[in-house]
Amino acid sequence: MNKYVKSVTVLFSICLVIALLLAAVNFITAPIIEEAKKKAETESLSTVLEGAEDFEKYDLTDGVPETVTAIYKETSGLGYAITLSTKSQYSEDNMLITVGIGADRIIKGIKITNYTESKALPESYTQSYVGKDSNLENIDTYAGVTYSSRAYKDAISDAFAGLDTVLEGEKEAN
Numbered sequence: 001m002n003k004y005v006k007s008v009t010v011l012f013s014i015c016l017v018i019a020l021l022l023a024a025v026n027f028i029t030a031p032i033i034e035e036a037k038k039k040a041e042t043e044s045l046s047t048v049l050e051g052a053e054d055f056e057k058y059d060l061t062d063g064v065p066e067t068v069t070a071i072y073k074e075t076s077g078l079g080y081a082i083t084l085s086t087k088s089q090y091s092e093d094n095m096l097i098t099v100g101i102g103a104d105r106i107i108k109g110i111k112i113t114n115y116t117e118s119k120a121l122p123e124s125y126t127q128s129y130v131g132k133d134s135n136l137e138n139i140d141t142y143a144g145v146t147y148s149s150r151a152y153k154d155a156i157s158d159a160f161a162g163l164d165t166v167l168e169g170e171k172e173a174n
Contacts, residue, residue: 045072047111048100048108049080049100053074054075055072055074060162063165064162065162068159068161071083080100082100086155097110105133105134110129122142134160139153
């Protein structure tokens with residue numbers, strides 16, 4: 001019996017030391033990992049809103065379209081960065097899009113961060129949205145990738161709708 005108690009005590013001690021070491025490593029690295037994650041996210045947002053310094057994330061309210069995954073306000077007043085997730089008909093993976101909308105309500109930049117279909121949306125098509133407002137005038141679907149381009153356009157429209165919803169809620173709160 002004494003032999004078993006000794007074995008259990010040794011095993012318990014080893015597990016306790018390892019658990020304490022893992023906790024210490026986590027305590028040291030967690031803030032570093034979190035800062036790196038935030039920096040990567042901010043850099044991604046900065047690519048669609050040139051000159052952006054830092055962002056504040058809005059809480060999404062009721063009425064924001066499902067495709068809108070996050071809305072960020074640029075802290076110096078340049079505008080907003082909005083992340084979107086939409087599904088096109090021929091892919092199991094969602095198309096992920098980040099769009100920058102200036103304070104003047106004009107699209108400043110767009111970046112597709114995930115797109116897995118075999119036929120890609122041409123960059124000329126995606127960049128044709130830059131400089132447009134919420135009306136998205138003179139933009140139609142793109143032949144050959146009609147479903148994807150429709151999903152893309154609908155998501156960009158949802159970005160404006162989501163931004164309107166969040167800003168309206170902010171006005172009401174103030």
